[in-house]
Amino acid sequence: MSEQKCCTCTNEKEQEQKLYEVIKKYKGTKGALIPVLHEAQEIYGYLPLKVQKIISKELNVPLTEIYGVITFYTQFSLNPKGKYKIGVCLGTACYVKGAGAIIDKIKEKLGIHVGECTEDGKFSLDATRCIGACGLAPVMTINDDVYGKLTVDDIEEILEKY
Amino acid sequence: MELVRSHVLVCGGTGCTSSGCEKIIKEMENQLKKNNLDKEIRVIKTGCFGLCALGPIVIVYPEGAFYSMVKPEDVQEIVEEHLLKGRIVKRLLYDETIEEDDTVKSLNEVDFYKKQMRVALRNCGVINPENIEEYIAFDGYKALGKVLTEMTPEQVIDTIKKSGLRGRGGGGFPTGLKWEFTAKAQGDQKYVACNADEGDPGAFMDRSVLEGDPHSVIEAMAIAAYAVGANQGYIYVRAEYPIAVSRLKIAIAQAKEYGLLGQNIFGTDFNFDLEIRLGAGAFVCGEETALMTSVEGHRGEPRPRPPFPAVKGLWGKPTLLNNVETYANIPMIILKGAEWFASIGTEKSKGTKVFALGGKIQNTGLVEIPMGTTLREIVEEIGGGIPNGKKFKAAQTGGPSGGCIPADLIDTPIDYDSLISIGSMMGSGGLIIMDEDTCMVDIAKFFLEFTVDESCGKCSPCRIGTKRMLEILEKITNGNGTMEDIENLEILCKNVKSSALCGLGQTAPNPILSTLRYFKDEYIAHVQDKKCPAGVCKSLLAYTIDAGLCKGCGICAKQCPVNAISGERKNPYKIDTEKCIKCGVCMEKCPFKAIFKNH
Ligand SMILES: Cc1cc2nc3c(=O)[nH]c(=O)nc-3n(C[C@H](O)[C@H](O)[C@H](O)COP(=O)(O)O)c2cc1C
Ligand code: SF4
Ligand code: SF4
Ligand code: FES
Ligand code: FES
Numbered sequence: 001m002s003e004q005k006c007c008t009c010t011n012e013k014e015q016e017q018k019l020y021e022v023i024k025k026y027k028g029t030k031g032a033l034i035p036v037l038h039e040a041q042e043i044y045g046y047l048p049l050k051v052q053k054i055i056s057k058e059l060n061v062p063l064t065e066i067y068g069v070i071t072f073y074t075q076f077s078l079n080p081k082g083k084y085k086i087g088v089c090l091g092t093a094c095y096v097k098g099a100g101a102i103i104d105k106i107k108e109k110l111g112i113h114v115g116e117c118t119e120d121g122k123f124s125l126d127a128t129r130c131i132g133a134c135g136l137a138p139v140m141t142i143n144d145d146v147y148g149k150l151t152v153d154d155i156e157e158i159l160e161k162y
Numbered sequence: 163m164e165l166v167r168s169h170v171l172v173c174g175g176t177g178c179t180s181s182g183c184e185k186i187i188k189e190m191e192n193q194l195k196k197n198n199l200d201k202e203i204r205v206i207k208t209g210c211f212g213l214c215a216l217g218p219i220v221i222v223y224p225e226g227a228f229y230s231m232v233k234p235e236d237v238q239e240i241v242e243e244h245l246l247k248g249r250i251v252k253r254l255l256y257d258e259t260i261e262e263d264d265t266v267k268s269l270n271e272v273d274f275y276k277k278q279m280r281v282a283l284r285n286c287g288v289i290n291p292e293n294i295e296e297y298i299a300f301d302g303y304k305a306l307g308k309v310l311t312e313m314t315p316e317q318v319i320d321t322i323k324k325s326g327l328r329g330r331g332g333g334g335f336p337t338g339l340k341w342e343f344t345a346k347a348q349g350d351q352k353y354v355a356c357n358a359d360e361g362d363p364g365a366f367m368d369r370s371v372l373e374g375d376p377h378s379v380i381e382a383m384a385i386a387a388y389a390v391g392a393n394q395g396y397i398y399v400r401a402e403y404p405i406a407v408s409r410l411k412i413a414i415a416q417a418k419e420y421g422l423l424g425q426n427i428f429g430t431d432f433n434f435d436l437e438i439r440l441g442a443g444a445f446v447c448g449e450e451t452a453l454m455t456s457v458e459g460h461r462g463e464p465r466p467r468p469p470f471p472a473v474k475g476l477w478g479k480p481t482l483l484n485n486v487e488t489y490a491n492i493p494m495i496i497l498k499g500a501e502w503f504a505s506i507g508t509e510k511s512k513g514t515k516v517f518a519l520g521g522k523i524q525n526t527g528l529v530e531i532p533m534g535t536t537l538r539e540i541v542e543e544i545g546g547g548i549p550n551g552k553k554f555k556a557a558q559t560g561g562p563s564g565g566c567i568p569a570d571l572i573d574t575p576i577d578y579d580s581l582i583s584i585g586s587m588m589g590s591g592g593l594i595i596m597d598e599d600t601c602m603v604d605i606a607k608f609f610l611e612f613t614v615d616e617s618c619g620k621c622s623p624c625r626i627g628t629k630r631m632l633e634i635l636e637k638i639t640n641g642n643g644t645m646e647d648i649e650n651l652e653i654l655c656k657n658v659k660s661s662a663l664c665g666l667g668q669t670a671p672n673p674i675l676s677t678l679r680y681f682k683d684e685y686i687a688h689v690q691d692k693k694c695p696a697g698v699c700k701s702l703l704a705y706t707i708d709a710g711l712c713k714g715c716g717i718c719a720k721q722c723p724v725n726a727i728s729g730e731r732k733n734p735y736k737i738d739t740e741k742c743i744k745c746g747v748c749m750e751k752c753p754f755k756a757i758f759k760n761h
Contacts, residue, residue: 030477031439031459038401038440065460072461072618073442075401092364092561092594093520095608101745108723129445131402132176132366134520135214135527139180146180152747 018043019051023058033061033069037076046077082117082124084162088140091130099138103127105155106140122162167202168245171221173287174207175373176366176405177214177527182234183207186218189234193241203245206296209374211287212528213274216256221287226268230256274525277544279506281514282330282490283530286374291409294416297377303422305496306381309388310428318389319345322492324500326512331357331448331485332563332590334511334578340482343472344390347480352392354383354482355457355475356489358399358406359441361448362561363612365592367516368486370528372399372406375490376413380436382489384423385496387434390482394435398453401440410438445562445616449664450483452618463620464664485590487516507533511577521558521594524549531576538572541595552597556680560589562609562616563669565676566602585676587669601698602681603688607635609673617666624667627658631674639699643689652678697761700744704760707748709734711756718748718757 022039026032036059040051047070056063070076088094088103103125107113110123117124133139136148147158172178172187187207194200211219216230220240227250229240236254243249250266258272269275280286289296297303309318323338344352356379360368372379383395399407414436417423425433439457446452447462454476456462475481491513495503504512511533517540520526524546531540537557541547548554556566565586567574574580578588596605610632619625634651637643655671655678662668678685687693694702707718707727712734719727719735726742729735737748737757749757 031457033459034442034456035440038442068461069459072463073444075441075443090363092362092558092592092608093518093526094364096521096594096596096600096605104745129361129363129402129443130366131180132369133180133214134364134366134518135177135217136180137520137526148180152745 015043016054019054020058023055027059032059033066034073037066037070041076046080048078080117080121082122084123084142086123086125086140086142087128087131088125089129089131089133089138090127091134091137093130093134094138097137101152102138102140102150102155105152106159109155109159123159165202166204168204169223170203170205170245171208171223171287172205173209173211173217173219174291174405175210175214175217175287175370176403177210178217178219179405181217181231183218185234186220186232186237189237190220190241193238194245197241197246199241199245206290207292208288209286209291210370210528212278212283213256213525214528215526221269225250225266227251227266228256228259228269228272229254273543273546274527274529277535277539278530279514279532280530281494281503281506282371282378282487282516283374283528284494285378286370286528289375291374291376292412294377294413294420297375301497302377302493303381303420305493306384306422307428309385309496310430310432315345315389315391318385318496321495321500322389325495325503326500326507326510327488327491327495327503328511328578329485330487330491330515330590332560332588334588337484337488340472340484341386341389343470344392344480344482347473349480351394352390352480352482353476354387354390354392354395355453355484356383356395356397356486357448357450357453357483358397358403358486359448359453360400360403360486360590361445362590362592363445364520364561364594365518365590367518367528367591369400369403369406371486371490371516372403373409376406376410377417378493379410379486379489380413380417380423382492383436384427384434385492386482386484386489388432390480392482393433394437396437396439396457396476398439398441398447398457401442407438407440414438444618445612446618446664446666449666452664453483454481461618463618464666466663487591508575508577510579515576515588515591517591517593519545519593519595522548522552522597522600523595533577534575536573536575537567540576540593541572545595548595548597552599554595555598555600556596556602558586558594558596558605558673559592560587560669560672561592562612563587563665563672564589564592565672566596566605566680568680585672585679587672599696599698601639601694601696602677602684603635603639603694604696604698606674606677607632607639610635610670613666613670617670621661621663621667623658623661624663624670627654627662628667628670630654631658631671635674638685638688639694640701641688641692641699643685645686645689648678648682648685648689694761697759702761703744704739705737705742705744705746705749706758706760707735707737707752708756708758711754712752713754713756715753718752721747721751723747 052066114127138150139148220229220232259267319341327337328334444462447456451465452462471481514530516530556568558566614628617624634647659671714732726738
């Protein structure tokens with residue numbers, strides 16, 4: 001089972017140093033903002049204001065524009081995600097095969113809605129689009145683990161593994 | 163190279179990775195070492211074979227034995243029996259490859275592959291995508307060499323024009339013409355770009371090409387760059403495709419190392435470099451102008467066209483944009499000739515098309531068929547029909563921009579123009595099969611939820627119009643719709659179609675229009691009879707327990723998540739319809755089949 005790097009275990013200095021390295025790597029490249037945001041999110045898990053400010057200053061892009069870009073793309077998040085990120089595929093192939101019931105079951109089990117995080121920060125739930133495993137529909141992911149050919153009955157057992 | 167007596171191909175596509183192929187590969191390597199076979203037998207991790215539902219898949223050559231749903235504990239048997247003693251492990255073979263007389267059929271004979279023709283997918287599932295030598299061994303980069311040393315840019319464009327290739331990203335625009343426009347455009351700097359954003363939520367053709375044969379796209383982009391006069395390329399890939407991205411990175415690095423990207427390629431004065439840009443989860447970025455704004459680092463909002471990208475694209479410079487599959491065809495056209503390519507397919511749709519076959523179909527997976535193959539051949543022969551003895555109801559192509567093909571048009575040939583004439587479209591290759599348990603109003607609602615979510619909001623017909631359409635659909639599926647709503651829905655669709663700024667908004671009404679065209683009776687059933695004929699729309703369902711059949715075991719009551727079922731043991735139980743959330747669990751679990759869904 002894979003665990004996402006969480007913000008508390010690597011110290012802040014280290015993260016910031018990595019961020020500056022990333023910015024240095026892309027500085028001067030055309031259209032650097034989005035690649036930098038991708039890598040920054042990998043370091044921090046999300047894109048807090050502090051990080052946006054650093055990027056704004058270093059890349060010389062106004063903060064409002066950075067905010068505009070972050071909110072435009074669903075991959076970027078302004079809020080921290082759960083330690084285990086659950087993604088239920090709601091692509092067409094999965095939907096036709098009953099992904100709706102799977103997501104309902106998870107919502108009920110965790111008591112959260114799509115886009116939310118459990119209070120203890122353990123799980124967050126997102127609806128994703130086709131992850132390319134349609135042959136195994138319906139499909140869900142928890143961090144890097146993929147579960148396919150799901151039935152509603154599998155959910156409890158899978159969540160208990162985490 | 164050492165003398166290798168057998169090759170073990172293990173699929174490393176996304177489907178099989180999800181079903182655990184990494185463990186199979188590790189175990190295979192362990193077992194081979196243990197049996198001292200690691201020198202004479204090579205394990206190759208390939209791209210998708212197409213039959214993802216049967217994964218993880220292992221194929222052993224030269225016998226061509228096709229093992230499906232292999233588990234790590236099966237590997238030892240394959241090694242000890244097949245690879246050591248030469249006895250094929252029948253128990254693990256894909257059923258379809260075993261003849262009645264117990265001999266093993268070759269893969270090409272199997273129904274799933276028999277009617278397919280692999281051009282764009284020629285190397286997927288054949289070579290190791292992380293090894294450029296294997297691509298080269300299969301004529302890789304030969305087309306680029308030919309173009310650079312023997313052909314003028316005009317000749318290249320002419321060849322592509324003559325081949326009749328049309329864009330595989332959905333629009334179907336003639337590729338050669340697009341190349342010509344870009345070549346003729348004025349500009350000191352030009353770019354080529356590849357659209358690998360694959361937005362259709364339920365399709366993975368481009369992903370499989372990138373995962374299984376990344377060099378074919380790189381080679382084609384270099385050819386295109388030569389033809390239009392560009393020296394820099396961008397591949398825009400969805401960030402949700404980590405395996406594809408990592409294989410592309412490896413491939414680009416290898417191509418640079420071999421001098422196939424960079425300066426003075428093939429000793430000529432042609433220079434070309436390639437960069438990957440990741441998308442960030444916005445469907446509209448598949449639209450060409452939005453893609454370019456996104457590569458430039460902004461919110462991916464479309465720009466009005468004209469000017470077209472061929473004139474004013476990336477950073478205002480002439481830019482050629484093609485889809486992954488379009489590119490994957492190019493090297494073959496150069497090597498085998500325009501006439502060869504034009505001999506495949508129909509009069510106006512040449513070549514093949516890759517589809518991601520999904521939904522209610524036996525063989526879900528990736529298929530490549532010559533244009534003009536009928537939907538019936540795909541569903542019944544390649545796809546193996548509908549599971550569980552259900553009836554075929556409709557197929558959906560083109561994802562959220564497309565439409566459905568009903569059962570009585572199942573003999574429609576798959577080509578650009580036939581599909582448009584029946585109100586659907588080729589799309590990028592998503593092909594979702596639906597059976598009698600699929601509600602067409604619900605499907606239309608599903609796609610509208612998608613477009614409402616993905617509308618970039620720049621223009622109001624799309625931003626507000628799609629929301630209004632979704633509201634009406636919700637009203638109908640909740641059982642509160644009127645006949646007037648259906649009429650208004652149709653008018654709204656036509657308005658949005660004609661007034662939205664970009665393709666997303668212009669095509670968003672298609673799923674509604676096409677379901678209205680072929681399944682209006684289902685809409686009417688929701689509105690007038692307050693019934694969902696397919697039994698999907700929850701508000702129109704009621705679960706009841708048949709008192710005569712109920713033995714009073716109480717299993718249903720235990721399973722119900724909201725405690726909506728009550729009763730005493732040995733007496734018939736009852737469902738409180740107010741509390742019931744219509745999850746259907748009770749019906750599934752009742753051992754006496756005493757619970758019914760009324761719709
Ligand atoms: C909303 C929208 C989404 C699109 N998504 C894709 C996509 O995911 N992949 C793609 O190749 N083309 C997509 N297209 C089509 C592109 O705009 C463009 O026509 C295509 O990439 C051109 O390449 P081709 O001529 O090789 O098909 C989309 C168009 C629209 C309007
Ligand atoms: S049609 Fe929709 S997606 Fe396209 S520009 Fe308008 S609002 Fe944006
Ligand atoms: S359908 Fe679900 S909620 Fe309704 S009674 Fe049955 S188990 Fe309970
Ligand atoms: S639709 Fe869910 S994996 Fe493709
Ligand atoms: S991913 Fe393995 S067969 Fe498609």
